[in-house]
Amino acid sequence: MLVETYFDERAPGSANTGEPVIPYPQLLGEALTVWQKYLPIRRPIENLQSWWLDSEVIPGSVITEIERAKNAIGLFDRVEIWRRTGDPMAVGVIEGREPRYFSIVRWGDADITLEQAKERLREEKWVIWFSATWGMCALLILIVAAIVQL
Numbered sequence: 001m002l003v004e005t006y007f008d009e010r011a012p013g014s015a016n017t018g019e020p021v022i023p024y025p026q027l028l029g030e031a032l033t034v035w036q037k038y039l040p041i042r043r044p045i046e047n048l049q050s051w052w053l054d055s056e057v058i059p060g061s062v063i064t065e066i067e068r069a070k071n072a073i074g075l076f077d078r079v080e081i082w083r084r085t086g087d088p089m090a091v092g093v094i095e096g097r098e099p100r101y102f103s104i105v106r107w108g109d110a111d112i113t114l115e116q117a118k119e120r121l122r123e124e125k126w127v128i129w130f131s132a133t134w135g136m137c138a139l140l141i142l143i144v145a146a147i148v149q150l
Contacts, residue, residue: 003109005065006103020074024092024102032101038117039082039089045070058107065105066090079104079125087112 008023027035045066058066069092070079076092081091090104112120 001059002109003059003061003105004111005061005105006107007065007068012109020072022075022092022102024069024104027091027101029105034117034121035054035082035112037121037127039084039085039087042080045079045081045090059111062090062105063105069104076102 006024008025037138066079071078075093078093079089080091080093082091087106087109092102092104094100094102109138
């Protein structure tokens with residue numbers, strides 16, 4: 001299982017504003033939109049020791065990284081798990097008029113890049129469209145066949 005952490009101890013500080021340094025990359029623009037669509041199931045984390053995903057406990061190295069993010073006083077209002085089967089990501093959330101989201105750690109299929117996630121979303125969209133179209137055509141054929149037999 002691949003584990004990819006986004007912690008960056010070299011994150012630039014903000015000496016003038018007094019805001020805490022956030023050593024995780026912020027999800028913005030297209031990246032935020034793609035990951036929200038690709039990882040549609042979201043749940044806040046309250047107790048890591050009892051958190052289960054598809055009958056699997058979160059790996060120890062992932063728990064360590066999430067605890068580091070949660071224990072940084074004032075850093076995040078909450079931490080969520082965004083996921084789809086086999087591909088979860090821990091995301092730090094800072095509430096506000098417009099919430100801000102930060103990648104903390106991914107595991108499972110974490111080697112999927114943003115571009116690959118976009119491609120999978122496009123493929124899923126086409127599969128759904130074709131399935132719906134062919135399903136409607138099959139239903140129409142059945143209705144026409146039933147009418148002809150009357």
